[in-house]
Amino acid sequence: MHKNWQDLIPFYVAGTISSTDFTALEKHLAKCPACRRAVDEWRMYAGIVRDSAESWAKEAPGLSSTLRGGLSAVPKVSSNGYKTQPPAFDFGQTTYVRKPFPRRLYAPLTLIAAGLAILMFVGMLTVLRHRDDETKALSSSRATRFPRLTPTNITTPTQQMPTPQPSYTASDLGIIMPPAATPTAVFGAEIGQGYYNLQLLETVGDIPAGTRVRVVYAWFTGSEWMYYVVPEDESTAAEVYQSQLTYAAETPPEYSTPVAVWQWMIGKNQYDMMTVNPVGLIPAYSRVRIAYASYNGVEWIYFVVSENEQASAEARESDLTYAPDAVYATTTPFPPMFSPTPTALFGQVIGTNSYPLVTLEMVGDIPANTRVRISHAWYNGADWIYYVVAESETAAAEAFQYQLDYAPGEGSSVYFSTPVARFGNDIGLSQYTLITTEAIGMISAGSTNELSGGTVEMSPACRQPVPLVREERGACFRHEPRTLK
Incomplete structure (x- = not known):
């Protein structure tokens, strides 16, 4: 494309370019320094040619009076457009009749000189371009006629190549190798907590190295963990x-960050909070959930989402309260006790190009019972979020784990399945069905305390100290202590 502009420059300098090309080239010259330099060079060449043409025209003899008169004479024309004298034909000799000029021609000497300058200029362009083509052709011809020879050591093989043996892969033998499970995020305990407990090892974007940051959310790309961080x-x-x-080196703070009043509700997908004042586009007395929170040095700010997921806003502690029917617990002791990031249920199919899953309900613009694939996923501190793409590749949406399942024929037996949690049935229950068998942190053995997602206490039906007891339908079941710990 750039060469096309270069080809128009000689005609632009000579004044023989069309108005359309002239306008387009003017716009291009305004933003192309290389083409502007080319215009200056061609104007220099044109000046040399024009000076030579004018000098040659001055030294040339003048036109004869007969030629000058012939150029100036205009034949008489009758009122009907025909000549006054009809042409005479002599069959013995062919007579050439010159058509009348449509208008009077003026051909001063300077006009002829200018025309010669243009012709010489265009001729010079042709010669220069032809010379360049010849140079390239000559170089190519030399390269063809005299190829560069590379010395090669020719050795006679003295050893017979071994017969290749067939190799087999796991798939050839019908063995399905399970993909690796989603690794636990190293900094999963910091996701969505609002504390600047981490530090950058190098400059990332506009955040310098050594800056303390907090993790808003994180996601697993299928090969590694990514964190969305915000500086102090x-x-x-x-x-x-x-x-x-x-992790940043602990330094004595000037003041201690106060405990968030609604910290227990941060990151939960339940709409157990309610606004008491309008916040953003969310009216007062609307049920909301707290996506994450941050401390600005003065107060806690909560990022809340409306129940219909159509609006979000920042709210102060005084703007929120528990919903009337909300199930909540006391504030988590400060500093909070974190638990490892749970393994993603569909982690083995993250980033695959197959469509092994199906939606259980409407997700964004993707209808229920639609086969989807997981592009990537992330853990928001409470749940795994999967970014799914429909099989038609025309729609994508974020889906919770409970909104997805394996499609028929694509059961978890095909893939590596996440191991079942031994106490999975007790997670999230408001009943205290488990006990500790030994002291864990500040929780003594046999005490009633909270554990991540579940609670523990001595079962009234099983009063003897056992490694770990759970009451279910009036029966006591013994479990290994290591499972809880």
Whole structure:
């Protein structure tokens, strides 16, 4: 495309370019320094040719009076457009009749000189371009006629090549190798907590190395963990790899961060909170959930989402209260006790190009019972979120784990299935069905305390100290202590 502009420059300098090309080239010259330099060079050549043409025209003899008169004479024309004298024909000799000129021609000497200058200029262009083509052709011819020879050591093989043996892969033998499970996020305990407990090891985006940051959310790409972090001044944000983060060295703070009043509800997908004042586009007395929260040095700010997921806003502690029917617990002791990031149920199919899953309900614009694939996923501190794409590749949406399942014929037996949690039935229950068998942190053995997602106490039906007892339908079941710990 650039060469096309270069080809128009000689005609632009000579004034023989069309108005359309002239306008287009003018616009191109305004933003192309290389073409502007080419115009200056061609104008220099044109000046040399024009000076030579004018000098040659001055030295040339003048036109004869007969030729000058012939150029100036205009034959008489009758009122009907025909000549006054009809042409005479002599069959013995052919007579050439010159058509009348439509208008009077003026051909001063300077006009002829200018025409010669243009012709010489165009001729020079042709010669220069032809010379360049000849140079390239000559170089190519030389390369063809005299190819570069590379010395090669020719050795006679003295050893017979071994007969190739067939090799087999696991798939050839019908063995299905399970893909690796989703690894636990190293900094999963910091996701959505609002504390600047991490530090950058290198500069990422506009955040310098050594800056303390907090993790808003994180996701697993299928091969590694990515974290969306915000610095302490809240002026920017960036996506960082796990290898670019580390825990910051503990320094005595000037003041201690107060405990968030609604910390127990942060990151839950239940709409157990209610606004008491309008916040953003969310009216007062609307049920909301707290996606995440941050401390700005003065107060806690909560990012809340409406129950219909159509609006979100930032709210102060005084703007929120528990919903009338909400099930909640006391504030988590400070500092909070974190648990490892749970393994993603569909982690083995993240990033695959097959469509092994099906939606159980409407997800975004994707209808229920639609086969989907997982592009990527992330853990928001409470649940796994999967970014799914429909089989038609025309729609995509974020889906919770409970909104997906394996499609018929694509059961978990085909893939590596996540191991079943031994106490999975007790997770999230408001009943205290488990006990500790030994002291864990500040929780003594046999005490009633909270554990991540579940609670523990001595079962009234099983009063003897056992490694771990769970009451179910009036019966006591013994479990291994290591499972709870």
